[in-house]
Amino acid sequence: MTRVVPLSAILWVACVQQAPHATVVVHADRQPASHAVLVLPTACITLASLGLCSPAGYGASSPGVGPVLATSFADYIDPALRLKLELAGFTLAEAAAMRLTTADRVDLDGERRVAEATAGPQTVAELPIDDVRAVASSLALASILVPRLTIHPAEHGQVRGELVVALVDVATNQPRWTVTCTEIMYDVTETPNRLANCAGNGVLAVLAPENLIGRAL
């Protein structure tokens, strides 16, 4: 019994992951400054097995058992990342919320629904990048924020998630800065969320370092 307690404590400490570190690269002559930007949803690329870009692809529990997983990692990354970016001073115009044609709202006997076209791209986020740049340019948005999660194979049969967030200059299509965070995918919900917080903290560290650590109320 006397050995079990310290052994459990050591195992517990060993199992707690270290927070990932953010690597921020600010490209030459492009000083970081917060401004209004067009933001795309997180895209996922896998360099490991196919299907690993979906949380359900990680051998999740049987249907009806355990928590319901999102269909995309963007659901775990985007809310946390955008929150930090807005705190850093960026005003975000959501490409995924910008409809290509304005939806028609129909109120029928007090019940409200939205009528939209079902074929072809619906939002700016579904357009090719050159068209996205054209939209950003027409809205006087100087930059596009492009988050990308890449799944890499790692040692011992594990996989590693790498989140790269790039702020791309609309005029030149060159990045102003990039933030990179990487970590072994120990958990399909916790790890992408930690990567998002890591990247957000990286941006905060550059633009608003005084807001990196909050104050307890």
Add this chain to the structure above:
Amino acid sequence: MRWLLAVALAACTVEKMPPIAMVRNGAAVAVRRVVLLPPECGTLLCKGLDQLVAGELAFRGYEIVELDRLAAIERKRTEVQVTWRTQTNGVAASGGNRTVEVRGPMLSDVDIWTLRAELKAMGVDSIVRVRTAQVFAKPARVVALVRVTRAGDATLVASALCELEVGTFDTYQEAAERSTRCALAQVLR
């Protein structure tokens, strides 16, 4: 059974981490009339957060313009009224129904970036955005951000973020509401 009670009692008495707030103030401008963007909540339920914020800001004396009550263009209204009357074996019966369809976008269906001129015409000086996000970690936490920007050029007026722990007996929605209230207490005082 005693063990279960002891565990439940211990769970109730475990102290939660204190709420953590981060505040950023921008341009010192007068805010009078605001629009509230639909809240962005990720995987969390955010039903009611916009009403919560609108109510609180209205109480503090700010004018709230509700975009989802304003038509973007003139809407088309179609009203169909059907009445019928029958007589069988000298017994008369009658009835009817009425269908009203109103079609056309509201201002909340139009992207905010294309609304600058309309906002200016309505005298709106600021835009309020609420975001919440779940922190998938142990202990589970929820973060809420309330951000106020100038309508004309998206300049930051003030933003506040509040992070708090989701208690054992709390739902994520309750925690989202509390963290939103906490963040709101830090801006537009």
